[in-house]
Amino acid sequence: xxxxxxxxxxxxxxxxxxxxxxxxxxxxxxxxxxxxxxxxxxxxxxxxxxxxxxxxxxxxxxxxxxxxxxxxxxxxxxxxxxxxxxxxxxxxxxxxxxxxxxxxxxxxxxxxxxxxxx
Amino acid sequence: xxxxxxxxxxxxxxxxxxxxxxxxxxxxxxxxxxxxxxxxxxxxxxxxxxxxxxxxxxxxxxxxxxxxxxxxxxxxxxxxxxxxxxxxxxxxxxxxxxxxxxxxxxxxxx
Numbered sequence: 001x002x003x004x005x006x007x008x009x010x011x012x013x014x015x016x017x018x019x020x021x022x023x024x025x026x027x028x029x030x031x032x033x034x035x036x037x038x039x040x041x042x043x044x045x046x047x048x049x050x051x052x053x054x055x056x057x058x059x060x061x062x063x064x065x066x067x068x069x070x071x072x073x074x075x076x077x078x079x080x081x082x083x084x085x086x087x088x089x090x091x092x093x094x095x096x097x098x099x100x101x102x103x104x105x106x107x108x109x110x111x112x113x114x115x116x117x118x
Numbered sequence: 119x120x121x122x123x124x125x126x127x128x129x130x131x132x133x134x135x136x137x138x139x140x141x142x143x144x145x146x147x148x149x150x151x152x153x154x155x156x157x158x159x160x161x162x163x164x165x166x167x168x169x170x171x172x173x174x175x176x177x178x179x180x181x182x183x184x185x186x187x188x189x190x191x192x193x194x195x196x197x198x199x200x201x202x203x204x205x206x207x208x209x210x211x212x213x214x215x216x217x218x219x220x221x222x223x224x225x226x227x228x
Contacts, residue, residue, distance in 0.1 A: 004161075034216070043122070043208070043218040093162070107216065109154070109162035 002028045004096050006110035013084055013117055020080045021113045023094030029074035030096035034107065038091040050077045084117040122211050124219035131199055132227050139194040139222050141209030150212040151192040153183055157205045168192065201228045
């Protein structure tokens, strides 16, 4: 099946610094990528939808100036957490959607990135 | 507001027991339905999906799910679980975007 990677898998940063997380589709082109945040014992919360070559669409309540998303190519989307604070500590997961067709709504998930802000 | 509910947060079963995990959603229109599994230390993987047609969907590893439109449900079932089924299971529903349930942790005792 399709493979999506994320880098780094874990990152610890100091409060006030910025952190970039990469999401790559390894064996397919993804015109759309999604960024989720997973809270302990809670469901995945969609943060934003990233479309290649255009601005990301953010969900209500997600600060676009804080969570910068760039989708510069069909295989790479990045999420930058700017001026991180301890409350930004979480598990961030990306997913990529395949090309149009029967699987057009199927998402392939990355392994996630554990962010800890100290 | 649209939502997805998974009623069982933690389920413990012995091997060979039957499994049914509940999933209900709140939306009256057309939906696409998914079950994902996350094995310990691994990423989310698709178990099965429903777009249209036969409401009884067969997935990988012996799992199946039944879409009951009148009940807004998409319960996951497996007749006989194995220790290797120990994982967290997420129901997801796509209306205009994806909504995930809070997950059910399944522990299968050998």
